[in-house]
Structures are given as C-alpha cells and as structure tokens.
C-alpha cells in the first residue's frame with residue numbers, strides 16, 4: 001500500500017522541496033500551508049504520517065499536534081522548526097511527536113526519520129493486530145470450552161439420573177422417588193438461600209441418597225406385607241452400602257453425608273451414626289424430610305395411601321424428633337409437598 005504523507009509548512013518552497021524528495025522515495029504527499037488546511041486534509045483522508053512546521057500563523061505546530069493526537073493518538077508526527085528551543089522540543093515530544101528536526105535540515109535526515117517513523121507505526125499496528133487476534137482466539141477457545149463443560153455437566157447429570165431411576169426401579173412402589181426427593185429438597189434449599197453451587201451438590205445427593213439399595217436383595221425391598229425385625233435391620237444397611245459404592249469417587253466426596261446420614265433423626269434416634277441436631281449436615285437434614293414424606297404418601301403393598309392431611313399432621317408431630325423443625329415449617333408453609 002502506498003504510504004501517504006501530509007506535509008504542513010507556511011513556506012511553499014519548503015513544502016515543494018519535501019514533496020519532491022519524498023516523492024522520489026515512493027511516498028505520495030499532500031501539502032497544507034497552515035494548520036486549518038492540514039486538519040481539513042487529515043479529517044478527509046487517511047495519512048500514515050504528518051510532517052509539520054512549528055511556527056505558522058493562526059495555528060502553531062504544537063496546536064496541530066494536539067488536535068491530531070486527540071483524534072488519533074497513534075498518528076505519527078515529525079515536527080520541524082527553524083527556531084530551536086529546548087522547551088519547545090521537550091513539549092512536542094511530551095505531546096507525542098515522533099521526532100523533532102531543526103531547519104534547514106538535511107533532506108536525507110528527514111527521509112531517514114520518515115522511514116523510522118513509518119517502520120515504528122507498522123510494528124505498532126502489527127502488535128495491535130496480533131493482540132486483537134490473540135483476544136479473539138482466547139474468546140473462541142473459552143466459548144468452546146464453556147460449551148464442552150456444559151455438555152459434560154449435562155451428560156454427567158443425565159447419567160446420575162439414569163442411575164437414580166435404576167435405584168427406584170428396584171422397588172416398583174418407589175418409582176420416581178429420587179426425582180421427587182430431588183425437586184422438593186431443591187425447593188426447600190432455595191427458600192433457605194442456598195448458592196447455585198450448593199444447590200448442585202444437593203441435587204446430586206438427593207438423586208443418589210438411596211444408591212445403597214442396589215445392594216439390597218429385591219425380595220426384601222419388594223416384600224408384600226410388613227418386614228420382620230431382621231429384614232428391617234438388613235434394609236438399614238443401605239446407607240453404608242451406598243457409601244461403599246461411591247466413596248472411591250472424588251466427585252461424590254461432598255455427597256457422602258447425604259448418602260450415609262439421610263436416615264438420621266434430629267433427636268439422635270436415627271441410623272447409622274445416631275447423629276443429632278446440627279451435627280447432621282444441613283443438606284442431609286433437608287433430604288430426609290421429602291424422603292420420609294414421599295415414602296409416607298406412596299402406597300405400599302401392606303397399606304394404602306395415607307391421606308395428605310394425616311401425613312402433614314405426622315410431620316408436625318415429628319418436629320424436633322425425626323426432623324429439623326425449621327425445615328418442617330418451610331416444607332409445610334411453603335406448600336413444597338405440592339411439588
């Protein structure tokens with residue numbers, strides 16, 4: 001691309017000398033005899049460089065420099081003066097001039113300064129383009145990574161859902177149990193102000209709380225009629241079986257208490273550890289309520305469906321005994337049982 005240079009000097013002769021010499025070097029020049037005219041050219045056309053005299057009527061070279069830099073801070077300007085003063089030179093450089101040349105100047109010196117200025121401009125533009133490209137690449141990669149992350153997360157949750165359905169399928173009377181426990185637990189936790197991260201953790205815990213039932217014999221889980229003491233004890237092993245199944249998996253570390261302790265009672269009379277009150281992790285205290293509620297409202301082979309009002313009355317009675325009273329209140333007042 002041909003480089004365009006704007007030459008500004010109130011002395012026509014100087015303009016002509018510069019234009020001729022720079023033309024020989026292959027540059028295309030436009031001239032202006034004062035700052036105003038120079039600005040008009042600058043607004044209308046794109047220049048690679050401006051060479052300007054300092055002392056001109058109406059608008060000084062410094063004023064022109066300031067106006068140009070205000071519009072295009074990257075514009076290269078070479079200043080020339082026949083009246084060299086150190087303050088003037090310092091001021092021009094401070095305002096962003098590329099070079100300061102004293103007239104009458106050796107034309108070779110001017111050409112050299114022009115070449116250096118253009119080379120420096122080219123490098124700056126290259127670096128800027130490289131940065132922009134880099135930013136674009138980072139954005140592209142980040143978007144791709146985020147997409148892959150969302151996909152992985154969804155696949156992961158989907159496989160856990162499949163696992164939860166497999167658990168529920170072991171017992172035909174609890175079809176959809178894990179999903180209902182998940183929905184109600186999340187609703188309670190939202191009312192308690194859980195963060196997104198904690199909600200996600202709870203979601204997995206609620207879906208998998210009964211994973212240990214995979215290790216319980218079908219004939220006991222599906223037994224019609226009440227369980228014997230020994231059978232009941234056998235079923236009570238499912239939280240610890242669940243722990244054994246998932247304890248080696250890093251991802252499930254935080255979900256372990258929900259699997260291990262979802263049958264603990266607030267008063268300490270639950271199993272397997274006999275934990276009481278706040279010693280039972282909050283997530284686990286939350287899950288145990290919808291878990292029990294859903295079991296009570298599902299028909300069992302040895303009994304019919306218990307009416308909702310009776311179940312809610314039972315929950316009220318169990319406040320502070322089996323359940324955390326705060327969670328019972330949220331569950332009933334927030335009508336979460338309707339979900």
Ligand SMILES: [Fe+2]
Pocket residue numbers: 209210238262263
């Ligand atoms: Fe359970």
